[in-house]
Amino acid sequence: MEKLQISLIGVPIDFGQMRRGVDMGPSAIRYAGAIERLEAIGHTVIDEGDIHVPNAAKLEVHPKLRNLGAVVEACSQLSMLVNKAVKQKQFPLILGGDHSIAIGTLSGLAQHYKNLGVIWYDAHADMNTADTSPSGNIHGMPLAVAMGMGHEKLTSIGGDAAKIKPENLVIIGARSVDAGERALIKEKGIKVYSMHEVDRLGMTAVMEDALQYLKDRKVDGLHLSLDLDGLDPMYTPGVGTPVPGGITYRESHLAMEILQESNMLTSAEFVEVNPVLDTKNATANVAVELMGSLLGESLV
Structure with a gap:
């Protein structure tokens, strides 16, 4: 594959939810060898370090949005760094954090x-x-915010317009969806491959169908947002909201390999690695292994 200049950005924040520890996710992923693995593939990695996450207690408090001020401040910083990376023709690779x-x-x-x-x-x-x-946890709101729905301090980060169109979104691996989310998915006609579809169709068919769906919409860039709880918790125990019955380790590698072969990917993020809940850094290791498959690692 094309050798990339990767802008690696850590976001050590755990304020979007209630379980402490996920702020150490970027450190755990680096410790698991992310940079070395990507450089071994032939990419150039520019480690931008971690953004500064402010003390939530000193910023705006909202009755229905947990740690609103801290999330707004951190995401505003991240928006600027991602913008800068794309301007410089780099591939943004973001490490969470929630x-x-x-x-x-x-x-x-x-x-x-x-x-x-x-x-x-x-x-x-x-x-x-x-x-x-x-719950009021903002880590359960980013897609609504990106579509222009939610508190104005969140939706206005990086500009007031919606950031993505509902028809350009594909969700893979869903198996825990709240009632309000189900209504919105139906209202907006969002493409969702739940675990039912993954099991019934197989990961190859799901990924090929998803990519063709996005090609048909003539997307001009493709971002992967990978939450480690998308996998079954037997493979990724160090996540804050584990849901049994998830995608397997091998299916996830296959999904990353198919995505890499599409030559459509322009950015990615790996989130919700919580070392406090993990076993011997297993979840961070899985994140790094999937990065390898996503960015061109090959056995031959």
């Missing part, structure tokens, strides 16, 4: 791609708002 960081990632990308495609590899749909969320 999934609220996707608000910043997508807002940075949207400043360059007018018809951005998104593959959301996740057990959850992540499209709640303050009105529909049972």
Whole structure:
């Protein structure tokens, strides 16, 4: 594959949800050898380090949005760094942190791609708002925010317009979807491959169909947002919201390999690695192994 200049950006934030520890995710992924693995493939890795995440207690508090001020500040910083990376013809690779960081990632990308495609590899749909969320956790809201729904301080990061179109979004691996999210998926006609489809059709058919669907919409960029809880927790125990019955380790490698072969990918993020909940850094190791498959690692 084409050798990339990768801009590696860590976002050590755990304020988008309630379980502490996921802020150490970027460090765990680096410790698992992410940079060395990508360089061995032939890519150039520019490690931008970690953004500064402010003290949530010193920023805006909202009754229905947990740690709103801290999430807005962190995602605003991330948006600028992603914007800068794309301007410099680099491949943004973001390490989380909880999934609220996707608000910043997508807002940075949207400043360059007018018809951005998104593959959301996740057990959850992540499209709640303050009105529909049972928890107030912003890591369950980034897709709603990216489509222009939610608190204005979130939706206005990187500009007031919606960052993605519902028809350019594909969710893969969903198996825990809240009632408000189900209604929104139906209303917007969002393409979802739940675990039922993965089991029934197989991962090859799911990925090929998803990529053709996005090609038909003439997307001008493709972002992968991979939550490690998309995999079954037997492979990724170190996640904050594990849901049994997920995608297998081998199916995930296959999905990454098919995505790499498509030559469509322009950015990626790996989120929700929580070393506090992990076993011998297993989840971070899986993240790094999947990065390898995604970015061209080959046995021959």
